[in-house]
Amino acid sequence: MGPELVQSTNEAIQKIKARMQAVQSRQKSYVYMRWKYLEFDVGDKVFLKVTAMNGILRFEKKEKLSPHFVETFEILERIGPVAYRWALPPSLTVVHDMFYVLMLRKYVTDSSHIVNCETLGINEN
Numbered sequence: 001m002g003p004e005l006v007q008s009t010n011e012a013i014q015k016i017k018a019r020m021q022a023v024q025s026r027q028k029s030y031v032y033m034r035w036k037y038l039e040f041d042v043g044d045k046v047f048l049k050v051t052a053m054n055g056i057l058r059f060e061k062k063e064k065l066s067p068h069f070v071e072t073f074e075i076l077e078r079i080g081p082v083a084y085r086w087a088l089p090p091s092l093t094v095v096h097d098m099f100y101v102l103m104l105r106k107y108v109t110d111s112s113h114i115v116n117c118e119t120l121g122i123n124e125n
Contacts, residue, residue, distance in 0.1 A: 040075050040078075040084060041075070042075055042076065042077060042078065043074060043075065044074070044075050045072040045073065045074055045075075046072065046073060046075060046084075046086070047071070047072055047073075073086045073087060073088065074086060074087050
């Protein structure tokens, strides 16, 4: 019961590891075929993707709704292949100024995105 059981168990473990490795490499190949590499240049405007997690600072939460993206920010420098440092306003000084590339979304400048507050009619009711 001793050495034969250990040997058969080790062989079964090796088979399971080989199968798991094959499945994992197949799944990776599926992901990498659809992968988009995001790169930003210094001076680009980007949105910050906000995730709803307990204990994390929430940006402008209104009742039960919170935005998916926070306002646009300008990239100051590239720190590594996937990290950027950017300019934050004084109201967000408690937020870390470096973010992983997948948390950012490129902002395409469009004049229709800008709303002039003076042209809006505001009722006092």
